[in-house]
Amino acid sequence: MTAPTLRLPSTQDSELAKAFLGTLHQYQKASANQKEVDHDLEFQIEQQTMRLPLVAVGLLEQILSELANGNAVAITPIQPEISTQEAADLLNVSRPYLVGLLEKNIIPHRKVGTHRRVPLKALLEYKAIQKKQAEKAMQDLADLSQELGLGY
Numbered sequence: 001m002t003a004p005t006l007r008l009p010s011t012q013d014s015e016l017a018k019a020f021l022g023t024l025h026q027y028q029k030a031s032a033n034q035k036e037v038d039h040d041l042e043f044q045i046e047q048q049t050m051r052l053p054l055v056a057v058g059l060l061e062q063i064l065s066e067l068a069n070g071n072a073v074a075i076t077p078i079q080p081e082i083s084t085q086e087a088a089d090l091l092n093v094s095r096p097y098l099v100g101l102l103e104k105n106i107i108p109h110r111k112v113g114t115h116r117r118v119p120l121k122a123l124l125e126y127k128a129i130q131k132k133q134a135e136k137a138m139q140d141l142a143d144l145s146q147e148l149g150l151g152y
Helices: 012-031 054-068 084-091 095-103 122-148
Strands: 040-047 048-052 081-083 110-112 115-119
Touching: 012 054, 040 054, 048 054, 081 084, 081 122, 084 095, 084 115, 084 122, 095 115, 095 122
Parallel strands: none
Antiparallel strands: 040 048, 081 115, 110 115
């Protein structure tokens, strides 16, 4: 993969990004109000209907937001398996802590020579579980605080 060529968006680029972002937000708002909606974005290009998957809609929104603010954007693909350092960065933990999780088989991994590779899907699943557990713990603390009349 070649290094991306970065260029700051022109004023016109930023204005077009703002306009498209506004249209995208209207679409998402309208979609949210419908009961059964296909959240893929549909649009017309030369009499052909094109569908943009929901995951790409979110990325497009982030890209347009940055362009609208006058920022350059670079896209970096993430491989299905990532290094322990990349995994640690994604979880916002140290690499030694992550390696401990791997060695305890809390997060699956495989070894390639002396290096560990972590499946991105497994890592994202672990992160989602941790987030749910943290939210539950916070709710339990808030409930206990209310119960004890601590005023929080």
